[in-house]
Amino acid sequence: MRQATLTTFRDLGVTPEIADALETEGIVTPFPIQEMALPLALSGQDLIGQARTGTGKTYAFGIAMLQSIGKPRKNRKKPRGLVIVPTRELATQVSEDLVTAAGKLGSRVLTVYGGRAYEPQIEALKAGVDVIVGTPGRLLDLVKQKHLDLSQITSLVLDEADRMLDLGFLPDIERIFKLIPAERQTMLFSATMPGEIVALSRKYLNRPTHVRAEHESGEGEATPQVRQIVWRTHRMDKIEILARLLQADGRGLTMVFCETKRACDMVAEQLDTRGFAVAAVHGDLGQGQREQALRAFRNGKIDVLVATDVAARGIDIDDVTHVVNYDCPTEDKTYVHRIGRTGRAGRTGIAVTFVEWEELTRWKMINQMLGLDFAEPEETYSTSPHVYSELSIPEGTKGVLPHAARSRAGLSAERIEDLGETGRTRTRGGRRRDEREERPARTPRQRRRTRGGKELAETAPVERPEVELVDAKTEETPAIFTADEIQAAGEPRRTRTRRGAASSAIEQALADAPEAPVKRTRSRKAAAEEPAEAPAATARTTSEEEVAQAPAKRTRTRRAAAPAEAETQVEATTDAVETATTTVTEREHQAAAPAQPARAQSAPVQPAPVPEPSFLSTPPPPARREPERIIPPSPFTVIFQSPDLATDDDDIAPSAATERKQQRRQSRGGGGGGNRRRAG
Incomplete structure (x- = not known):
């Protein structure tokens, strides 16, 4: 007073x-x-x-x-x-x-x-x-x-x-x-x-x-208008006791003191989830956020302020009825300043201190320095009856504030002032659920299939054209090529055939030999009787309708096809040749086609007697099945998959020991027979 x-x-x-x-x-x-x-x-x-x-x-x-x-x-x-x-x-x-x-x-x-x-x-x-x-x-x-x-x-x-x-x-x-x-x-x-x-x-x-003033001793004493309560509590149960304490009858503004900044954020966030209007004040917050919390506390928009000792020094706020030491203070001076936030200017207040088991020694020193009567705090839990009786808490109160009692506007109702803060940007640790930003949904990952560093669409293997059945009586005209294509045709091209060298030699020999028209005949006798109908300079191609009507047959061979020039001069002379088909790769088509107009322009084709069949007119051997080729990612390696030649009738191969036994038996049997014959 x-x-x-x-x-x-x-x-x-x-x-x-x-x-x-x-x-x-x-x-x-x-x-x-x-x-x-x-x-x-x-x-x-x-x-x-x-x-x-x-x-x-x-x-x-x-x-x-x-x-x-x-x-x-x-x-x-x-x-x-x-x-x-x-x-x-x-x-x-x-x-x-x-x-x-x-x-x-x-x-x-x-x-x-x-x-x-x-x-x-x-x-x-x-x-x-x-x-x-x-x-x-x-x-x-x-x-x-x-x-x-x-x-x-x-x-x-x-x-x-x-x-x-x-x-x-x-x-x-x-x-x-x-x-x-x-x-x-x-x-x-x-x-x-x-x-x-x-x-x-x-x-x-x-x-x-x-x-x-009013102190005979040299140390600060606790305010006599403050009613002090000290309980020994468990760490995991303190938040439950605090939530029930905040629902006591006649409770006004309340300050909760914690030891660390992280503890402040944790307590504030848990009280917020329980429905209380709460804010935190500590050194890791920006100055604008700290002043916003204090203004909201003074104006009554929030009724719980969780703070470190930064708010325990000299802060004068009216109508603070309860002070809770969530963490036991470290010294007697800190305890005096904390509980001094209530009972100011002749008013009364309540100060509750939670002391954990490992903090008993520290609290006994504070109790002795201040001359208090709480050397042995009473063991207390959130369900203890004296919690309700000493703090005037209604019976049946739980640790969550009922929705009907949530009348405070909250911290978000207080405008935060732009102070032009200096230093690094700081954020409030315990943000409310409605303030938390939702992470944007992740866009689905776009997978691209590549081969050799390029997309699969660019490096996909080109389908080879089906084998074309050429009608011998079809008359074709030579194609028209540009100068750039003729120049490109003259450049050497790399082929992936095993007989590329032989093809180039044949191509050179045919270029030096005189060109003669070739008649398409079914047999040698028919070739002698029928006159030459048309030059066969470009007898390789047919019209689109005929190709569409001809049955398609796709074959693969290791033997490289002859150049286009040789194909124009080689004709089938027997019935076997009539049914045979010639297969060429797309790359050989592109390499051999431009060479035709150059010779067509150099000298006109003159009729000549039909030459005798050469070695080129022999029928091709029967097509052999080539193992399926696996295209690896690297263009410099080629891997062949050997075909499975085993059948169900094949016997299991004998072991090495079995073969030795059979050899010994044969050698013994063969030697014995010879001796008997000599003896006979």
């Missing part, structure tokens, strides 16, 4: 402008820390202030700083007051309190911290400021960029001084102390002030006065 010996701020020496601004906000009676610290601070002395959380320490040093600086001047652009805080959220809160107190003075207060764009802060510094509230990192960055000058600072305040002077911030604080004048007023304020921090602070203060 407030214990004030003086009635108003005016009695403490506060100027009417500041006192009127505070009365407008409903702040009339000062707290004990304000009564004790304000007279000393207004006189210009260095202070070490210590009081419980939520007792108005910000106004204790803020009013004195604003009053010592006075009203702003146009020719004064460099700051005169500097407040250093450990977290960004606390910097925003302290700035709001200073703006409230300086409402009628018109003092220019600037907040600088990381995560925001530099440009607005630099423009405000160029326009002129009176008081700067910021974190050490951004302050040093602005000094390094020569946008901030601390050479005219007259009042310096370290809020949460025990945190600012620990090993994490101490190097930066020492650099800042070197940048400000030696003659200044320095004030340190915190809820917990260990003895080693007080001894270290004397290095930077000038004959300071240590002010402790």
